[in-house]
Amino acid sequence: MLFSNALIPTLKEIPADAEIVSHQLMLRAGMIRKLATGIYSYLPLAQRVLQKVKTIIREEMNRIGGQEVTLPAVQPSEIWEESGRWELYGKELLRFTDRHNRNFCLGPTHEEVITDLVRREVKSYRELPLTLYQIQTKFRDEIRPRFGIMRAREFVMKDAYSFDRDEAGAEESYRKMYQAYTRIFERCGLEFRAVEADTGSIGGSFSHEFMVLADSGEDVIVYCSSCGYGANLEKAEIKPPDAPSRNETLKKLERVSTPGKKTIEEVTGFLGVPPHDLIKTLIFETDQGPVAGLVRGDHEINEVKLKNLLNCEYLALADDGTVEKVTGSPRGFAGPVGLRIPIYADNSLRGCLNMVTGGNEQDTHCKNVNTPRDYTVIRFADIRTALEDDPCVRCGNQLRMRRGIEVGHIFKLGIKYSKSLHATYLDRDGKENFIVMGCYGIGVGRTVAAAIEQHHDKDGIVFPHTLAPYHVLILPIEINDDDLRNVAFRIYNQLGAEGVEVLLDDRDERPGIKFKDADLLGIPLRITVGRRTLAQGKVEVKYRTSGTVELVDCEKIGTHIKNHFSNC
RNA sequence: CGGGGCGUAGCGCAGCCUGGUUAGCGUGCAUGCCUUGGGCGCAUGAGGUCGGGAGUUCAAAUCUCCCCGCCCCGACCA
Numbered sequence: 001m002l003f004s005n006a007l008i009p010t011l012k013e014i015p016a017d018a019e020i021v022s023h024q025l026m027l028r029a030g031m032i033r034k035l036a037t038g039i040y041s042y043l044p045l046a047q048r049v050l051q052k053v054k055t056i057i058r059e060e061m062n063r064i065g066g067q068e069v070t071l072p073a074v075q076p077s078e079i080w081e082e083s084g085r086w087e088l089y090g091k092e093l094l095r096f097t098d099r100h101n102r103n104f105c106l107g108p109t110h111e112e113v114i115t116d117l118v119r120r121e122v123k124s125y126r127e128l129p130l131t132l133y134q135i136q137t138k139f140r141d142e143i144r145p146r147f148g149i150m151r152a153r154e155f156v157m158k159d160a161y162s163f164d165r166d167e168a169g170a171e172e173s174y175r176k177m178y179q180a181y182t183r184i185f186e187r188c189g190l191e192f193r194a195v196e197a198d199t200g201s202i203g204g205s206f207s208h209e210f211m212v213l214a215d216s217g218e219d220v221i222v223y224c225s226s227c228g229y230g231a232n233l234e235k236a237e238i239k240p241p242d243a244p245s246r247n248e249t250l251k252k253l254e255r256v257s258t259p260g261k262k263t264i265e266e267v268t269g270f271l272g273v274p275p276h277d278l279i280k281t282l283i284f285e286t287d288q289g290p291v292a293g294l295v296r297g298d299h300e301i302n303e304v305k306l307k308n309l310l311n312c313e314y315l316a317l318a319d320d321g322t323v324e325k326v327t328g329s330p331r332g333f334a335g336p337v338g339l340r341i342p343i344y345a346d347n348s349l350r351g352c353l354n355m356v357t358g359g360n361e362q363d364t365h366c367k368n369v370n371t372p373r374d375y376t377v378i379r380f381a382d383i384r385t386a387l388e389d390d391p392c393v394r395c396g397n398q399l400r401m402r403r404g405i406e407v408g409h410i411f412k413l414g415i416k417y418s419k420s421l422h423a424t425y426l427d428r429d430g431k432e433n434f435i436v437m438g439c440y441g442i443g444v445g446r447t448v449a450a451a452i453e454q455h456h457d458k459d460g461i462v463f464p465h466t467l468a469p470y471h472v473l474i475l476p477i478e479i480n481d482d483d484l485r486n487v488a489f490r491i492y493n494q495l496g497a498e499g500v501e502v503l504l505d506d507r508d509e510r511p512g513i514k515f516k517d518a519d520l521l522g523i524p525l526r527i528t529v530g531r532r533t534l535a536q537g538k539v540e541v542k543y544r545t546s547g548t549v550e551l552v553d554c555e556k557i558g559t560h561i562k563n564h565f566s567n568c
Numbered sequence: 569c570g571g572g573g574c575g576u577a578g579c580g581c582a583g584c585c586u587g588g589u590u591a592g593c594g595u596g597c598a599u600g601c602c603u604u605g606g607g608c609g610c611a612u613g614a615g616g617u618c619g620g621g622a623g624u625u626c627a628a629a630u631c632u633c634c635c636c637g638c639c640c641c642g643a644c645c646a
Contacts, residue, residue: 144644
């Protein structure tokens with residue numbers, strides 16, 4: 001490709017509304033342009049990079065027996081009503097009607113469609129297992145899209161679905177997919193971790209997220225400093241502390257006046273006690289009625305853990321009215337003593353003595369609160385959010401935290417959708433069984449953005465060679481100099497004939513501009529053709545990753561490049 | 569949905585508070601000269617519904633109201 005013919009509109013300045021570096025660089029490198037909030041055009045350079053990722057994905061999906069399909073982006077409401085998600089999904093599902101006033105949506109995901117397809121076409125155990133995948137544009141009407149294509153409303157996703165006869169088969173499919181994902185992200189040159197995750201609204205029994213490590217990541221991942229345990233923050237389990245020795249005496253319960261002191265900070269400051277001697281009492285509304293969650297003052301409650309513990313469908317912090325009704329006091333003074341709703345307490349509170357709690361009365365707290373003397377806990381469990389240095393649930397060593405970008409997520413779904421949509425097969429004995437499913441997603445655009453987050457420097461993008469839009473950029477210093485021009489084109493044609501993807505910067509621009517753009521675009525190899533080196537019959541090869549420069553004989557450049565790539 | 573901010577040339581911004589020449593600067597773009605190993609220099613030029621509408625006023629980019637779009641924070645969420 002000749003640069004003069006290519007649409008690569010680079011920008012010198014950083015667009016004002018780009019927050020994170022991958023967004024800035026993709027705009028500056030002329031890869032993407034915004035059409036509306038969360039909706040982007042992919043220009044030729046981005047298209048080529050996306051294509052590289054898609055090719056890697058296809059190869060790895062095919063390797064584990066996946067078959068590619070394309071499912072409709074526009075989906076009728078009927079199948080969503082069948083699965084129950086037409087009601088459940090909320091505003092993120094973009095709905096509209098056709099000319100006949102029938103309801104449709106833009107597909108945010110394709111469980112319904114694929115399950116509908118399979119239930120119609122697959123009838124026998126002989127046809128299972130089956131894995132289907134597609135690479136397709138999805139639409140989720142996110143409340144707050146941001147960071148360019150990192151969290152867009154319209155985005156390209158690879159989604160795969162596995163169909164098995166039984167749990168064991170589904171677990172095998174899951175395992176194969178896990179390995180395929182590992183290979184995919186390794187091939188993309190990414191530093192990542194697979195962590196355990198909550199299954200959320202997709203449902204199912206277990207799940208892993210593939211997280212690219214990056215400080216700009218929106219998610220926090222927790223991993224063990226010594227064993228292989230890793231999970232996302234909402235899932236990360238904490239080893240229960242050993243039973244504490246009760247050598248302290250139980251003091252007498254005491255009510256104290258704490259006018260206007262609601263927060264942990266205010267109360268600790270006022271009473272002169274450390275936060276870990278306080279109990280935070282949080283009132284939640286659930287579909288099982290109101291419940292209280294207790295954590296230590298220096299801990300945060302984890303709603304996902306509490307929700308899973310209660311096994312409820314709905315759980316949210318109670319509003320002021322409910323808090324008042326349940327505790328008899330305004331928000332900020334709730335405590336377990338005298339509460340008439342179920343109380344769940346975090347493991348860290350087991351055996352804690354003489355604690356400070358809210359008094360269930362305005363401007364009042366209790367001191368020297370002890371269980372079971374003063375209140376009853378239904379159950380102690382792990383319901384708080386993990387902190388750095390907490391003990392690992394598996395081995396007890398310290399947990400560490402890092403930020404990550406979720407680029408892939410795999411779920412073992414079980415029969416959630418096959419049940420609601422009635423996808424069954426007949427086994428050997430002619431008996432009807434539900435097909436056991438799994439679903440597996442990769443954000444293709446997000447993978448590219450994550451790669452840039454991880455691979456850039458002050459001058460621009462530093463593409464891993466597997467994702468680079470071109471392998472080589474040829475940069476003649478002066479395009480109007482016939483000697484330079486001829487050598488540049490000779491190398492260009494030679495490499496092109498050998499299957500190397502080459503971009504030749506034939507623009508009549510000053511060298512500085514071309515060098516800056518070359519760095520910005522992040523193409524792994526740059527061949528500079530200048531008068532100075534050409535006088536010795538040489539051209540300069542610069543490696544974008546290391547910045548290393550070497551002079552290579554004009555005649556040997558083809559072999560040189562080929563050798564370089566065979567080592568990659 | 570709540571809070572905050574922004575909207576002036578392709579991009580980055582000033583002007584607005586305190587209304588009053590032909591709306592300005594940098595960059596980019598076009599043309600010419602010059603220069604040619606890291607966003608060079610000089611000159612000339614094109615490019616604007618000042619987000620939209622209504623109002624106040626002799627007069628509105630500037631003041632008021634409404635609407636739209638965008639960004640940030642929060643809540644929400646695959």
